[in-house]
Amino acid sequence: MSKTQKINAWNVDLYIVTWNVSSKYPDASPLTNLLGLEKNPENDNHQPDFYVIGLQEINAQPQNMVLGFFKDDPWTQRFKEILKERDYVAVKSEQMQGMLLILFAKRKHILHLRQIETEYTRTGLGGMWGNKGAISIRLSLYGTAVSIVNAHLAAHDHMLDERIVDFNQILDNHHYHVKMYREIFDHDYVFWFGDLNFRLNGENETTPQDIRAMIQKDKLSELLDRDQLNSVRKEGRAFYQLNERLPAFPPTFKFERGTSNYDMKRRPAWCDRILYKVRADAYQNVQLSIEQTSYKSHPGYTISDHKPVTSEFVIKVFEDPAEKSIEFAYIPSWHIGEDNSILYTIPEGFEENDGTDWIAIYRSDFSSFSEYVGYEYTARVDEKKSPRTKNRNVRRSLRLEFSENIDLTDGESYILLYFQSTGLKGVTGMAGMSNVFRAEKRPPSPRFEAVD
Known part of the structure; x- marks a missing residue:
């Protein structure tokens, strides 16, 4: 500052x-x-x-x-x-x-x-x-x-x-x-x-x-x-x-x-x-x-x-003018038992630490940062869909896939939090929060033989 x-x-x-x-x-x-x-x-x-x-x-x-x-x-x-x-x-x-x-x-x-x-x-x-x-x-x-x-x-x-x-x-x-x-x-x-x-x-x-x-x-x-x-x-x-x-x-x-x-x-x-x-x-x-x-x-x-x-x-x-926050695209719902893709935007000047930043999913009424249900490291960003750049002075949007194995409850509300690792020993901070969304289990697609 x-x-x-x-x-x-x-x-x-x-x-x-x-x-x-x-x-x-x-x-x-x-x-x-x-x-x-x-x-x-x-x-x-x-x-x-x-x-x-x-x-x-x-x-x-x-x-x-x-x-x-x-x-x-x-x-x-x-x-x-x-x-x-x-x-x-x-x-x-x-x-x-x-x-x-x-x-x-x-x-x-x-x-x-x-x-x-x-x-x-x-x-x-x-x-x-x-x-x-x-x-x-x-x-x-x-x-x-x-x-x-x-x-x-x-x-x-x-x-x-x-x-x-x-x-x-x-x-x-x-x-x-x-x-x-x-x-x-x-x-x-x-x-x-x-x-x-x-x-x-x-x-x-x-x-x-x-x-x-x-x-x-x-x-x-x-x-x-x-x-x-x-x-x-x-x-x-x-x-x-x-x-x-x-x-x-x-x-x-x-x-x-x-x-x-x-x-x-x-x-x-x-x-x-x-x-x-x-x-x-x-x-x-x-x-x-x-x-x-x-x-x-x-x-x-x-x-x-x-x-x-x-x-x-x-x-x-x-107010810290240098404070930068991740912006999540709106998440309408989370599909249980399926891979889920989320889109987020990194603002200009944000110090992303490749490989050690992570995005965690919580119940919307979480009472502790330790109560995450699942997480993915941002190192898993799909490079083909979201090519990275070493230039930190540009705004950029990235897409991250979450595994189908994350165990959510049908009908419950959840939220995503972005955690920034500074690269220094044990130093972290939360740098982004999504909207609250519901987890839902979609009915299976009809099989071919079941269709008249």
Whole structure:
């Protein structure tokens, strides 16, 4: 984008959840309240544009990890169920042992999420084990670059130096493949959250009972003066690049499971945090901005020894003039059990990656990019009917044949999505969407001997 080009800009809102679930599965407690929603979608006062769900210590036993290759874990399933009926799509997820990160977007935005990539860094056992570390998703959200980081740092009061080492190790080893946005802090917006495990200074001076008494007397500001995260940020030792609104809620760790009573075996602390950063002056023609509209804990959830924390942000995004989209020709219907031919047009300047772009077919009410029914790589374009050209500066139309073996249901509605592979490791984005069409099974043609 030209630094001086006039562009359209507007605000979108993003809602972040961080929760150490202590290896527990979801219970009967409704998660709608955690998401700022009502049980009935019709009663929702507000539905954000994006949800980011960051969990730590999900049940990552070997049998569950193997099962995760075939279906979503119970937490992902629960969040999908809630958000699907509100027209959200799970765009991307990443898991590293017990850490899970999921990005949901309102369906109207998904065509404008490009160059999506995940990354992870292990810091447990000197970088050999993934029980601690960070997982992230980076993407181009309209014209802005966003990095979303879910971290779980070293535990225990006396391990402050190890937490700082973890932070720097994540920065040193977390590298993306998108040009200009190789590192976390290269991005226009950064959201860094998780069980950061920072405790309160004065381990030998204040007991768990002392801290609990101060909480009961609402002396949170005095406790925050001892907060390790605030201290290391002020000293420039870690997280100083990021901003945080001071928590106005009580410490979120450690609780007796099933209650909202602090466990006196540990000193209560604000382990669960959400920080952010914006490069406000990254462009000459638009001023980026971020407003944190909420930051709170949810004490009503008791299955874990941590309380979940949420925060909502309003950020400014802008139209990307360089964004190109595939145009599908109208598809009247899909014939089950037959080869189907589709026509699509590649706009001028579109970076098609020969052989690794693909077109997938989904049910029209899909709730995740992983729910495709079938797909074909664009490398299978019929060269005779649609001759390719190496010239990317011309508009061109191509025809692709889908196999008769794709299993669709008669009478159901479907849609095609075009996925663009940039040629960089693991970097993809959706770049086109067809009309919704019905699948139908045509009656067989009459045999010759059946014709009078």
